[in-house]
Amino acid sequence: MAFLDQKVPPYIPVLGITGLxxxxxxxxxxxxxxxxxxxxxxxxxxxxxxxxxxxxxxxxLMASLTRILxxxxxxxxxxxxxxxxxxxxxxxxxxxxxxxxxxxxxPKIALLPLIILWFGIGEMxxxxxxxxxxxxxxxxxxxxxVKNVDPILIKAAVTxxxxxxxxxxxxxxxxxLPTIFAGLKLAAGTxxxxxxxxxxxxxxxxxxxxxxHYGNLMITTKLxxxxxxxxxxxxxxxxxLQWLERRLIPWK
Numbered sequence: 001m002a003f004l005d006q007k008v009p010p011y012i013p014v015l016g017i018t019g020l021x022x023x024x025x026x027x028x029x030x031x032x033x034x035x036x037x038x039x040x041x042x043x044x045x046x047x048x049x050x051x052x053x054x055x056x057x058x059x060x061l062m063a064s065l066t067r068i069l070x071x072x073x074x075x076x077x078x079x080x081x082x083x084x085x086x087x088x089x090x091x092x093x094x095x096x097x098x099x100x101x102x103x104x105x106x107p108k109i110a111l112l113p114l115i116i117l118w119f120g121i122g123e124m125x126x127x128x129x130x131x132x133x134x135x136x137x138x139x140x141x142x143x144x145x146v147k148n149v150d151p152i153l154i155k156a157a158v159t160x161x162x163x164x165x166x167x168x169x170x171x172x173x174x175x176x177l178p179t180i181f182a183g184l185k186l187a188a189g190t191x192x193x194x195x196x197x198x199x200x201x202x203x204x205x206x207x208x209x210x211x212x213h214y215g216n217l218m219i220t221t222k223l224x225x226x227x228x229x230x231x232x233x234x235x236x237x238x239x240x241l242q243w244l245e246r247r248l249i250p251w252k
Contacts, residue, residue, distance in 0.1 A: 021041050024038075024040070024041055025040050025041050025042060028040035028041075028043075035220070036218065036220060037220070038220075039220050039221040039224055043221050044221050044224045044225050044228065046221075047219075047221040047222050047225055048221075048222075048225035048228075048229075051222065051225060056210075057210075057225070057229070059205055060205055060206055060207050060209070060210045060226075061207065061229065063199075063203070063205040063206045064195060064199065064206045064207045064208070064233075066123070067123065067126045067127055067130060067195060067198075067199075067206065068130060068191050068192065068195045068233075070127045070130075070131075071126070071127045071128070071129070071130025071131040071133075071134060071191060071194075071195075072130065072131075072134050072187070072188070072191050074127070074131040074134075075130065075131035075132065075133065075134025075135040075138060075187065075191075076134060076138055076184065076187070078131070078135050078139075079134065079135045079136070079137070079138025079139040079142060079183070079187070080138060080139075080142050080180060082096075082135075082139050082142075083138065083139040083140070083141070083142025083143040083145075083146065083180075084142060084146060084168060084172070084173070084176075086100075086139070086143050086146075087142065087143045087145070087146025087147055087172070087176070088146060088164075088168060088172065093143075097143070100136070100139065100140070103136075104136045104140070108129055108132050108133040108190075108194055109129065109194060109197045109198070109201075111129065111132065112125060112129050112197075112198060112201060112202070115128050115129055115132075116202060121202065125198070125202065126195070126198040126199065126202070126203065126206075129194050129198050130191050130194050130195055130198070133187070133190045133191060133193075133194040134187040134190060134191050137183045137186045137187045137190060138180070138183045138184060138187050139183075140183065141179050141180055141182055141183025141184075141186070142176060142179070142180050142183060144179055145175070145176030145177070145178070145179030145180050145183075146172055146175075146176045148175075148176070148179065149171065149172050149175035149176060150175070153171050153175065154167060154171055154172065157170065157171045174249075177245075177248060177249050178245075178249060181241065181244075181245045181248075181249070184241055185238060185241050188234070188237040188238065188241065189234065192230060192233065192234055192237075195207075195208060196208035196211070196230065199212075200212045207226050207229055207230055207233075210222075210226045211223055211226040211227060211230075214226070
């Protein structure tokens with residue numbers, strides 16, 4: 001069909017964001033919404049620049065990046081590893097899959113007090129809660145990806161003398177990668193949510209702690225600067241995963 005072949009010019013997303021910002025600025029300039037409840041983009045940028053100049057924003061950003069990258073890496077490695085094991089082994093699937101699906105619905109942030117009891121107050125509980133939130137969507141998507149690999153391909157590889165490791169590395173993992181990346185993208189959003197929640201509960205530095213602090217002081221320009229920074233982090237995570245996906249799955 002013709003509409004499937006339509007190409008969207010690369011500047012269209014930029015125009016969409018620019019239009020939204022202009023409408024937002026106009027609403028604030030006309031005082032349709034009081035600045036306390038919705039500060040203008042120009043005011044947010046001005047206060048954000050002041051926070052950058054003072055080094056405050058960088059301090060919060062580095063604290064958050066350390067936590068989210070550490071938690072995301074740990075959760076991803078464990079999720080892919082366990083997902084491959086459950087998908088490849090019928091015994092592991094029968095024993096552990098019911099346990100995974102019974103634990104998965106539990107809101108992970110509700111476990112933060114327990115994790116603080118286990119690991120104490122510090123960076124470890126925040127990294128652990130992010131890793132836990134990332135682990136389950138990555139595991140489930142990896143497991144689904146492995147199960148959806150064409151069994152004929154696996155049988156053909158075994159017939160030609162491939163051992164278990166080669167079957168996983170050359171057949172199962174490449175076949176499951178599209179589904180795994182869907183889980184990685186879903187987990188990136190979960191990681192951001194848990195990062196902010198954990199920092200609001202038990203952190204002095206971090207974007208979540210900064211947003212809560214300025215919310216309590218009712219300084220909404222700096223609060224919104226933190227929110228927009230989180231939005232930018234989410235966009236960068238998504239673009240980075242898309243870039244990696246194109247490199248690892250060129251046939252998709």
